[in-house]
Amino acid sequence: MSRPTPLRDVHESLGATLTDFAGWLMPLRYGSESAEHRAVREAAGLFDLSHMGEIFVTGPQAAQALDYALVGHLSAVTPGRARYTMIVNEQGGVLDDLIVYRLADEEFMVVANASNAEKVAGELESRCKAFDAVVDDRSPQYALIAVQGPRAQEILATLTDADLAGLKYYAGLPGQVDGRQALIARTGYTGEDGFELFVADQDAAPLWHALMAAGEPYGLRPAGLSSRDTLRLEAGMPLYGNELSAELTPFDAGLGRVVKFDKPGDFVGRSALEAVKDDPPRRRLVGLVARGRRVPRHGYPVTKDGAVVGEVTSGAPSQTLGKPIALAYVDTGAVSGLAVDIRGSHEPMDLVELPFYRRNK
Amino acid sequence: MSNIPDDLSYTKEHEWVSGVEDGLTVTVGITAYAADALGDVVFVQLPEVGSIAEPGDSVGEVESTKSVSEIYTPVGGEIVEVNQAIVDDPSLANSDPYGEGWMFRVRMEGDPEDLLSAEEYAALTSGES
Numbered sequence: 042m043s044r045p046t047p048l049r050d051v052h053e054s055l056g057a058t059l060t061d062f063a064g065w066l067m068p069l070r071y072g073s074e075s076a077e078h079r080a081v082r083e084a085a086g087l088f089d090l091s092h093m094g095e096i097f098v099t100g101p102q103a104a105q106a107l108d109y110a111l112v113g114h115l116s117a118v119t120p121g122r123a124r125y126t127m128i129v130n131e132q133g134g135v136l137d138d139l140i141v142y143r144l145a146d147e148e149f150m151v152v153a154n155a156s157n158a159e160k161v162a163g164e165l166e167s168r169c170k171a172f173d174a175v176v177d178d179r180s181p182q183y184a185l186i187a188v189q190g191p192r193a194q195e196i197l198a199t200l201t202d203a204d205l206a207g208l209k210y211y212a213g214l215p216g217q218v219d220g221r222q223a224l225i226a227r228t229g230y231t232g233e234d235g236f237e238l239f240v241a242d243q244d245a246a247p248l249w250h251a252l253m254a255a256g257e258p259y260g261l262r263p264a265g266l267s268s269r270d271t272l273r274l275e276a277g278m279p280l281y282g283n284e285l286s287a288e289l290t291p292f293d294a295g296l297g298r299v300v301k302f303d304k305p306g307d308f309v310g311r312s313a314l315e316a317v318k319d320d321p322p323r324r325r326l327v328g329l330v331a332r333g334r335r336v337p338r339h340g341y342p343v344t345k346d347g348a349v350v351g352e353v354t355s356g357a358p359s360q361t362l363g364k365p366i367a368l369a370y371v372d373t374g375a376v377s378g379l380a381v382d383i384r385g386s387h388e389p390m391d392l393v394e395l396p397f398y399r400r401n402k
Numbered sequence: 403m404s405n406i407p408d409d410l411s412y413t414k415e416h417e418w419v420s421g422v423e424d425g426l427t428v429t430v431g432i433t434a435y436a437a438d439a440l441g442d443v444v445f446v447q448l449p450e451v452g453s454i455a456e457p458g459d460s461v462g463e464v465e466s467t468k469s470v471s472e473i474y475t476p477v478g479g480e481i482v483e484v485n486q487a488i489v490d491d492p493s494l495a496n497s498d499p500y501g502e503g504w505m506f507r508v509r510m511e512g513d514p515e516d517l518l519s520a521e522e523y524a525a526l527t528s529g530e531s
Binding site: 358 | 438441442444445447465467468470496
């Protein structure tokens, strides 16, 4: 039985197609997912992301505890700023990718993927035991609503006095939105400018309605997980379970930059990651653009001259490019003459640099 | 509740069939329920005109943003016409599944698969949703 978010009734009244995702009942789409995708690229979209996990780490040694528990250098983060980072196991395998907000000197909020939230909370609990820090999984109390797209700032500005223009990418500040307390963060997973609003569960529905009313003149539309997936794919952003897993290190995923060996002290996974950091990777994560119209999908083999040289991790028709696209792990030597085996037929693909889409700033 | 016209026959694979009662040329498409479940259809592959199919054969595929499904023919015979308009504009499967969104026509030979009435198909889909 899937858990509903506090916005379930709102989604149902909008006629959403609901789907089970990581144990949550989530909106897949409200109408046409292509229209939702375009709205985010051209105007703005409103997303319910209340399934994400919010795990608080507080106390005098909260920063040191996170330096030990995660691969990033969290004690170096200024209060009010955020970092993209990862939690790995002793072997260096990725347990989840995370955004960590430093809310105050001694207070951090770790945002985990829904599918991993309980696991991450448990790992943080055990890894922080030796420190003067408290781990508190507040996921059940928090809802998360995202406004993403080029009009996001204008829309949100009609509901808050917070200094949005001064809020940098990967920063967050507490403020009032439509009279409700929120953590306003300039983060997202769509490749567009936008904001994520962490609010108390009971404030989610009134805030959603306020944002919809404020955003309507700007072209804001509710957007579901289907468009969220195609948006992040165009932006070349990894999805845990597709591009990231416990079988891969951050280096395997081409994200070795998140591992901070020069931070003070030991951290979980350090020795395993130091041992592999200079190894030439066998495969690398690349972008593929299909020449034809059939869509490469998760798990399909990548081939060259009939031999398997890789595997698709995510694929979808791209609205913005007008062609099917995919992320795939491909042997480092294989750069041309590639194809994807789409149910028995080898469809030609061009290898491209990521991301597929980059917004104009 | 999806739109299910009374004057068509249906399959458990969520296709509609018209013209079966005449026993000559039948037209096949996917139902509104199927189109809704797929989401935005982005690619349709149809059989070759002139090819011969048996009832239940997979003769094409429909891809949406999230998934891909096979198209089956519920009747056997020669494929005599395919809808080039839906190949060019796959969104017709969503916007007009029973009209402009038709997929192919078969000159029927022999008996069709077991087909459902509109009422039976409505019962099937209400059980699934």
